Amino acid sequence: MNIRGNGGAVLPTVLIFAVFALIVASVYTAGQLTIAKPSLRGPASLQALCNARSGIWKGLELLSKKPSDTLAKINTLDSLFNKKLFGRPTAAIASDSFSGLVPDDTPLAVQPFSSDSFGDCAVSLTFLTCYKVLVSQGRFRDIIKSAKGLLGGSIYHSPDSVCFLTTGSAPEGGGRIEGTTVFPAPEAALKPVSASKPRPEPVNKKQSADQLATGELAKLVAYYRSKLGAKLDTTIPVAPLLIQNSDQAAGIPEVVNGSLLINGSFTTIAWKEKRRIFVLGDVQITGKASIEDVEFVTSGEFKCFDDARLFNVSVFCPKRLVIGDRASFSGTALTLSSLLVYKSGRIENKSIIVAYGENKGLPAAPAKTPRPQLPVSVFISQDANVDAVIVACGNPGGIQTDKNTVVKGILWAQGAICHQGTLYGVLRANELVDLPTLKARAKTSGLPAAPAVQPRNSMSGSIRRLPNVTEYFMPFFLGRQIIARWEEG
Amino acid sequence: MLLPRIFFSSPTSGMTVIESLIAVLILGFTTTAVIGLIVTGDKIAGRRTNVACASIIAANEMERLKTFERSPVLPGDTVYSDTVNGLTFAVTRTRIRRDSLPADSVVVYQEFAVSVRRAPEQGPSVTFRLLQGFSNDNAPSP
Numbered sequence: 252m253n254i255r256g257n258g259g260a261v262l263p264t265v266l267i268f269a270v271f272a273l274i275v276a277s278v279y280t281a282g283q284l285t286i287a288k289p290s291l292r293g294p295a296s297l298q299a300l301c302n303a304r305s306g307i308w309k310g311l312e313l314l315s316k317k318p319s320d321t322l323a324k325i326n327t328l329d330s331l332f333n334k335k336l337f338g339r340p341t342a343a344i345a346s347d348s349f350s351g352l353v354p355d356d357t358p359l360a361v362q363p364f365s366s367d368s369f370g371d372c373a374v375s376l377t378f379l380t381c382y383k384v385l386v387s388q389g390r391f392r393d394i395i396k397s398a399k400g401l402l403g404g405s406i407y408h409s410p411d412s413v414c415f416l417t418t419g420s421a422p423e424g425g426g427r428i429e430g431t432t433v434f435p436a437p438e439a440a441l442k443p444v445s446a447s448k449p450r451p452e453p454v455n456k457k458q459s460a461d462q463l464a465t466g467e468l469a470k471l472v473a474y475y476r477s478k479l480g481a482k483l484d485t486t487i488p489v490a491p492l493l494i495q496n497s498d499q500a501a502g503i504p505e506v507v508n509g510s511l512l513i514n515g516s517f518t519t520i521a522w523k524e525k526r527r528i529f530v531l532g533d534v535q536i537t538g539k540a541s542i543e544d545v546e547f548v549t550s551g552e553f554k555c556f557d558d559a560r561l562f563n564v565s566v567f568c569p570k571r572l573v574i575g576d577r578a579s580f581s582g583t584a585l586t587l588s589s590l591l592v593y594k595s596g597r598i599e600n601k602s603i604i605v606a607y608g609e610n611k612g613l614p615a616a617p618a619k620t621p622r623p624q625l626p627v628s629v630f631i632s633q634d635a636n637v638d639a640v641i642v643a644c645g646n647p648g649g650i651q652t653d654k655n656t657v658v659k660g661i662l663w664a665q666g667a668i669c670h671q672g673t674l675y676g677v678l679r680a681n682e683l684v685d686l687p688t689l690k691a692r693a694k695t696s697g698l699p700a701a702p703a704v705q706p707r708n709s710m711s712g713s714i715r716r717l718p719n720v721t722e723y724f725m726p727f728f729l730g731r732q733i734i735a736r737w738e739e740g
Numbered sequence: 741m742l743l744p745r746i747f748f749s750s751p752t753s754g755m756t757v758i759e760s761l762i763a764v765l766i767l768g769f770t771t772t773a774v775i776g777l778i779v780t781g782d783k784i785a786g787r788r789t790n791v792a793c794a795s796i797i798a799a800n801e802m803e804r805l806k807t808f809e810r811s812p813v814l815p816g817d818t819v820y821s822d823t824v825n826g827l828t829f830a831v832t833r834t835r836i837r838r839d840s841l842p843a844d845s846v847v848v849y850q851e852f853a854v855s856v857r858r859a860p861e862q863g864p865s866v867t868f869r870l871l872q873g874f875s876n877d878n879a880p881s882p
Contacts, residue, residue, distance in 0.1 A: 260756075260759075261756065261759045261760055261763045262759045262762060262763055262766075265762075265763040265766050265767060266766065268770075269766050269767065269769075269770035272770055272771075272774045273770060273773060273774060273777075275774075276773070276774040276777035276778055276781075277777060279777065279778060279781045280777045280778070280780050280781040280784070282781070283780075283781040283782075283784040283785050283788070284781075284784055286785075286788065287784045287785065287787065287788035290788040290789075290791055290792040290795075291787070291788065291791055293791065293792060293795045294791060294794075294795050294798075294866045294868070297795055297798060297799055297802070297868060298868050298869070301802060301868055301869060301870045304802075304806075304870065304871075304872075305869075305870055305871035305872075308847075308849055308871045308872060308873040309849075309871060311847060311873060312847070312849050312873070315846070315847065363851075363871040364851055364869045364871065365836060365851060366869070369868075369869040731846045732846075733847075733875075734809075734873075
């Protein structure tokens with residue numbers, strides 16, 4: 252063998268370089284493909300997010316759907332026509348039934364688009380005290396994205412109108428209103444009350460749209476009652492659970508079989524957790540306790556005092572809700588009794604608090620001395636500071652604000668409002684009464700009704716315009732439903 | 741036998757010619773394959789850039805549609821161009837009419853198709869669908 256010869260010297264060299272070049276080129280291409288893969292999945296991810304968003308709107312559309320005629324409009328040119336015979340039943344389910352969405356977290360498959368080649372979504376509904384929560388999971392190919400829409404309410408008010416009254420005439424009593432008062436007065440009363448006060452507006456069609464949807468409210472109460480009832484049936488009441496530090500707070504079970512006492516007097520308690528807790532008793536939060544994102548469903552009272560700070564919490568309580576002694580509350584709450592904010596208690600961050608009084612009234616033939624009934628269901632007193640929408644409905648469905656109280660937002664009452672403090676925003680009431688009248692009503696409630704007289708509105712507090720009043724949302728059962736907040740993930 | 745004598749007269753010289761021919765063929769195939777792979781890689785890189793930029797523009801358009809939620813103007817069909825990273829794209833937004841709208845609904849629901857393409861003569865780089873709701877008070881009467 253001649254190892255010095257030229258024969259066979261070229262081929263191995265060429266092969267080596269060729270293989271090397273192929274490897275380099277393959278690595279380059281594979282590298283490009285690897286880099287490109289996430290980018291090429293980007294559009295699919297965006298479409299999945301669009302599907303999730305679209306699912307929220309589709310859910311809202313389903314919720315606002317009214318019963319249609321027996322013979323629905325059938326479009327045979329629609330790509331989804333007869334889809335349920337051959338493909339997955341998606342929009343067919345949703346469009347066949349009245350709504351299909353019930354507040355039990357069960358996802359409903361819907362097809363939000365007119366073409367099914369862009370994926371689909373699954374929508375579920377639940378309650379979060381004053382909000383309806385629509386959760387949508389958008390799906391495109393193998394990518395799933397979710398979106399959450401919190402449905403609140405919105406009532407009509409023109410930028411200048413600050414006081415809406417459904418009975419009586421223009422308020423008297425020395426109160427100050429910087430803006431327009433709207434009341435259903437006869438034509439004679441449409442004259443300006445005085446030279447300094449602006450001319451009142453007649454109630455128009457849009458203003459009558461802010462009616463309370465009692466059916467929706469009843470569904471909400473029934474939802475929470477059924478959840479509480481299910482827990483009450485399966486548990487035995489025990490001694491109150493006392494929480495004195497953050498570790499103990501994190502270990503609070505889903506169902507507390509008695510009262511829950513959170514006491515931050517000795518150590519500061521910080522508890523942030525996104526979960527729902529059922530308390531089969533009262534809840535009392537005192538001391539330096541900071542609680543965030545928790546949803547409380549209680550069967551008793553809910554009280555927070557001292558320096559307790561509640562942020563983004565949700566509360567359902569069938570009894571009193573009390574915020575006092577510098578405690579601050581932020582979030583949403585529904586009480587079936589009364590709300591008391593006093594001694595520098597604060598409600599912050601455009602919260603929504605609903606006091607739905609369920610007092611059925613006294614029996615027709617009571618004892619000789621009938622027990623007086625509360626004249627209002629919301630008391631704001633003693634330097635309280637409120638930045639919220641306060642709704643008082645049901646019986647008695649009234650609000651009382653004392654002097655030295657400041658309210659920013661909306662006061663909405665189905666009954667009377669006794670306003671003596673300062674309000675920046677909008678007031679809507681059946682009537683405005685002064686304190687002596689309110690006290691007199693408290694004393695005489697339960698007695699035979701006095702002869703009907705023309706109601707006379709009276710107010711000693713002040714109402715001023717709030718430029719950003721449109722940022723305050725009502726509970727979903729008031730006015731028309733709109734999406735108050737989005738969360739995407 | 742002329743052929744064997746020409747090719748195999750010397751044990752080393754003839755092999756080099758064959759080798760050279762095979763080497764040229766191998767080089768030819770390899771070069772073609774390498775160029776093909778590089779072109780494919782470049783195409784992937786170009787498509788990645790196009791799709792990424794088009795997706796950014798489409799995402800912006802989706803966010804823009806979302807801002808119309810409480811606007812007094814109902815967005816309609818439109819075509820415009822947008823530039824990202826020095827690349828210009830044509831954006832087409834088409835409103836797809838829906839027949840199942842309840843007349844007394846407080847919200848108008850509209851389905852949109854958004855297509856973003858690199859140049860007008862090219863096909864769509866990306867196409868998306870979105871269902872968006874708008875306040876009926878603000879929408880023009882049908």
